[in-house]
Amino acid sequence: MRDQEFGHLRAFFAVARELNFSRAAQSLGVSPSALSQTIKGLEERLGVRLLNRTTRSVSTTEAGTRLFERLGEIFADLDAALEQLNDYRDTPVGTLRICAPQVAMLHFIQPILPSFQAAYPDIKLELTTDDSTADIVAQGYDAAIRLGEFIEQDMVALKLSEPLTQIAIASPQYLEGKRHPQEPADLLDHRCVNWRRSGETGLYKWRFFRDGLPFELSVKGSLVVSDCAVAMQSALDGLGITVWIREWIKDELDSGALVALLEEWSTPFPAFYLYYPSNRQMSSALQAFIAALRKAH
Numbered sequence: 001m002r003d004q005e006f007g008h009l010r011a012f013f014a015v016a017r018e019l020n021f022s023r024a025a026q027s028l029g030v031s032p033s034a035l036s037q038t039i040k041g042l043e044e045r046l047g048v049r050l051l052n053r054t055t056r057s058v059s060t061t062e063a064g065t066r067l068f069e070r071l072g073e074i075f076a077d078l079d080a081a082l083e084q085l086n087d088y089r090d091t092p093v094g095t096l097r098i099c100a101p102q103v104a105m106l107h108f109i110q111p112i113l114p115s116f117q118a119a120y121p122d123i124k125l126e127l128t129t130d131d132s133t134a135d136i137v138a139q140g141y142d143a144a145i146r147l148g149e150f151i152e153q154d155m156v157a158l159k160l161s162e163p164l165t166q167i168a169i170a171s172p173q174y175l176e177g178k179r180h181p182q183e184p185a186d187l188l189d190h191r192c193v194n195w196r197r198s199g200e201t202g203l204y205k206w207r208f209f210r211d212g213l214p215f216e217l218s219v220k221g222s223l224v225v226s227d228c229a230v231a232m233q234s235a236l237d238g239l240g241i242t243v244w245i246r247e248w249i250k251d252e253l254d255s256g257a258l259v260a261l262l263e264e265w266s267t268p269f270p271a272f273y274l275y276y277p278s279n280r281q282m283s284s285a286l287q288a289f290i291a292a293l294r295k296a297h
Helices: 003-018 021-028 032-046 062-088 102-119 184-189 228-236 250-255 284-296
Strands: 051-053 058-060 094-100 123-129 143-147 155-159 164-170 193-195 206-210 213-217 223-225 242-245 259-261 267-269 272-277
Touching (some): 003 021, 003 032, 003 051, 003 062, 058 062, 094 102, 102 123, 102 228, 102 284, 123 284, 143 284, 155 284, 184 206, 193 242, 223 228, 272 284
Parallel strands (some): 094 123, 094 143, 193 223
Antiparallel strands (some): 051 058, 143 272, 155 272, 164 259
């Protein structure tokens, strides 16, 4: 196989995996228009359509699906063969693709990046922030971080935290002159900073506990964000009430920059885990990444 043909098959595999030309192009380091021309040329040489394309969506044809599945096996075998060469190197090399929700990215991964990049300069680390519960195998990720309740049974899971607690918070500036909510229903009389998970149309419903049973509440407010860091900063800036993980804002609570609300109604959450497929050999790059996470957390 010529180098160009191999590159074109890699390009098709990226598009079929992402089902999005822009994301696939970004992962390959090319422009979407150049990638589109590559796929068009591949289809013409093979004499078969591989992708169905509209202005809004991309999907694989039956032939494209079969090629994608077969290429997945071939590329996995190739990656495993190259991975074995790490036994003869002083430090691991390769690409490591990790997916995590933003809160986990900020709390677990961001703090270790300087030391990890310094220790392993030959590992190309691709980090994707994703608050959905996508299939990491289908999306081509090596590992991901999620709450324990969202991890499939056939995954190997490594615990990164103790169980956590979600609480409502606001700044003294916002609460000044206002009646503090005494029960979740009182939030309906307040301005709240709402949050929408990426890829979802509805707003996140705030979760509380009553008599040992969970329940959800849709709150009101003029600000909706998809970035949890923006929600947190908005609360600090006095724009309203939001929810956050209590264990991760200890400094702000201790200093009085934020006030915890409705603590007796707070929702317990399972721990965060890093997980990866059980039927896949762990690469030396992933081993190094896991070791760095465990050392830090």
